[in-house]
Amino acid sequence: MSDREKLLKKLSGAQFAALEMQLYLDTHKNDTKALRSMQEYLREVAEYHREYEERFGPITAKDLYGDTDFSWLNAPWPWENESEAKK
Numbered sequence: 001m002s003d004r005e006k007l008l009k010k011l012s013g014a015q016f017a018a019l020e021m022q023l024y025l026d027t028h029k030n031d032t033k034a035l036r037s038m039q040e041y042l043r044e045v046a047e048y049h050r051e052y053e054e055r056f057g058p059i060t061a062k063d064l065y066g067d068t069d070f071s072w073l074n075a076p077w078p079w080e081n082e083s084e085a086k087k
Contacts, residue, residue: 004056008078011048011059017041 001009021038028034052059057075 004052004076007048007052007055011045011052014041014044014048018045 018038018041021034021041024034025031025038049059053063059078
């Protein structure tokens with residue numbers, strides 16, 4: 001697994017955990033421990049997102065604001081292995 005794929009896996013896991021905590025908090029609004037956990041996962045999401053963009057470029061279309069050469073289209077899509085994208 002490449003560094004890019006490892007980082008995407010970490011980002012995806014943190015996003016999933018944050019969403020699960022959000023759903024839990026919809027029905028358990030007074031659970032302060034869960035709220036702290038969700039906030040920590042959101043910090044991780046922001047950190048992994050920032051790191052990914054620094055190392056590999058934009059991850060979503062909204063991250064491209066101001067980019068007009070569309071070079072991001074040449075990068076592997078998140079669901080592609082890097083070896084598949086080079087074909």
